[in-house]
Amino acid sequence: MPVKVTKLEGKPLGAVITLPEGCTDPSELSPEDFDTVYKALHEHLVIVIPGMEDLPPKSQWKLTTMFDPTCDQSGKSYGHGKEFRHDKSVLRRDGTSIPDQPQVQVLGQGEWPAGHYGLGDISLRHPTHFDFHKKPLTQEQAFEQDMTRFYRWHIDSALYGLSPPVATTLLGIHVPPHSRKQKVVYEDNGDVLELTQGATAFVSGAKAFEMLSPEDQERALKTTVVYAPHPYIFISSARATPDGLTMVSEGKETPFDELPPWEESKIKKLPLVWTNPITKKHHLQVHGCCIHKLELPDGTVLELDDARKEVYRMMRPAIAPENVYAHDWNKGDLAIFFNRGVWHSVTGQFSEGERRLMHQCNIASGQDPQTLTA
Template sequence: MVFAVSTTATEAEQPKTLTFREVYHPPSAASSNGRVVSIKHENNVNFGAEIYGIDLNNFNAADFALISDALHRHKLLVFKEQPRMLTPKQQYRLTSCFDPDEKTGGFAHGADPVLLSENGVTIYGLPNRPAINEQPQVHILGRGEVPSDHFDFPPGFKVKGINHVDFHLPPHIPQEEREKGASRFYQWHWDGSLYKIPPPRVGCLLAVRTPKGPDVTVHWGDGTGRTKKIAPGATAMIAGSQALDLLDPELREIVLHSRIEYAPHAFQWMSTARSTQLGHLIETEDREIPLDKLSPWSEENICIYPMVWKNPVTGEKSLQVHGQGAFKLYLKSSPDGEETVITDLKEVRAFMHRIMSPVLSPENIYAHPHEEQDVILWYNRALWHSITEFPESYGPRIMHQCNIAASDHPSQ
């Protein structure tokens, strides 16, 4: 789930992409044996459910109907007691089912470049996001060595992990403290390219290998002294609906009627900049790549999204914003009010901090503790998430992630 800059590969360089029609052939079924059990939290978190009784390698139409309804209502689903590892083809099938109008089956960040070629095998992707040739929309995330004989990956292949030293403003956590369990939220976001390609409706993550060791302590690094104990390698999540609810009434009215323009090739644009220590914004230091130095881009592919997105099943509204990619704001306090355009990046980021920071508090965060062979599915248009650091001595974190470009851009 880490965003990274990618160069575009040529069509000839790409592995065969299996389309929705080739993968999804749901059998008929009268009912599902699935059970939905809400996750009980001890803090302010109010989303998430566990699913039992559905084998994701063999789910049927009734199973998917249950899954889809549960996901829109709970926003995060954790599939327990899977009899075997979810295959990449079935992971893609599950993800694809949420958007039957999407015909290309494209990866949410566009074409992958060639990562390596040896012994007649070509691997696509990036060092921190290699693709699985069998199903190229499924990528490996995490850090460390993949299991032996893992698809087409050569022996000893390692996935590059995150390092907040490479991305966050100093002061950084000293290495010796990190090895003792001090951690950071790396980047608060929802998945999407922020340019041209519609963001996925859902994200899907399979835990193949998880780090083994005591809980880590996440430090906010913002001068407040706030910390949170979490499982190593956990994925931290926040509900956009709660982020909206926590705003004061005046600010809530503004975000309900306002829009964000994201930078062209946003992740390339921010690749030379630095994040705030909390991982929710880019610090304004004039370090972004100038627009005329970016890969070719066009105005018609700029993404301008409402700040608030609506759940099509429940009608619930969520504040869904990507603070680091924000480039310009169009602010209105009412449907018919006068629109104010904010173009100064420092002002843009100050406003983003105002609307994002209230929810970024320990009691509002669910840090999901991954267990091997479990699968999580989240509604990408209602949750924010961030990966977290953990000591290298805890061993590898190997996850299979699938997200697919949607057939539509989000609307309120």
């Protein structure tokens, strides 16, 4: 039996992958079966393989590299580079690395005893909007009324020196039961999205592009996003909007001369729109929190505050509840998402004593994404 792809019914995107009988390691699929999975990823944007809780980190790393022949196959390259653990980076507390497979990050919540793939005692902390948003929810709203926020809508990428990964793999090893629900209440219009505690939210960059006016589409296709050097350190003292789409401009960004040493040649200047190589659809792909400037096709340059306002205007319609796929985690779910076609966000918060353990892997690509207009 070949690989089976089943579209998620009633969801704006996503599919479930059923492996051939007897196959327990998707990194060992035949070329024909992997081609089916590769196409499914680009067409459905998020694919989930159930029952993978025992997948070794080495297999997860190998599978991740298979989606991008241009990425470093030697195992020396990571998705975020060395600054992932910089003491001033907003990513610094988001996990730890597996010693024998450092490309695979261990994420989650709670205290875990020594012995997990060579790690000692580890303390994991689920990222929450309390540390990142300008105006977070109150403790009563979060823990008594079960309200939550999109933490940060983003693309997995260093956005400095390294090209954005093609795919991210995220494996749920220990997940809380589905009994606890939380709800995102949209600050600007009162919409509500109910989801399972700790769900990962995804939206399609293609849908975001389709929702633009024809005039905005034409301009977006020729617009360049300029990211700040060491962007996660640049924004470390700034705070985000209530929907996690971008940052509030208050002049709190780290001045360039106070950042770690940086090179002009490593600053990422990427198209605002990336073309899906399989479907040929255009995807609006921008990390709104890390943006520094927008270079418009008429030569106009929008500086930090105006650039944030402009990408916010384009991004906000796409995160309406009907456009969001919130993945409810089951033990053993291996979610693979097309990092060049979706934005995603952590959601939720955990109470003291609640635990979660996950493995994440993405590898910097060997080339930047492109916009194809022919």
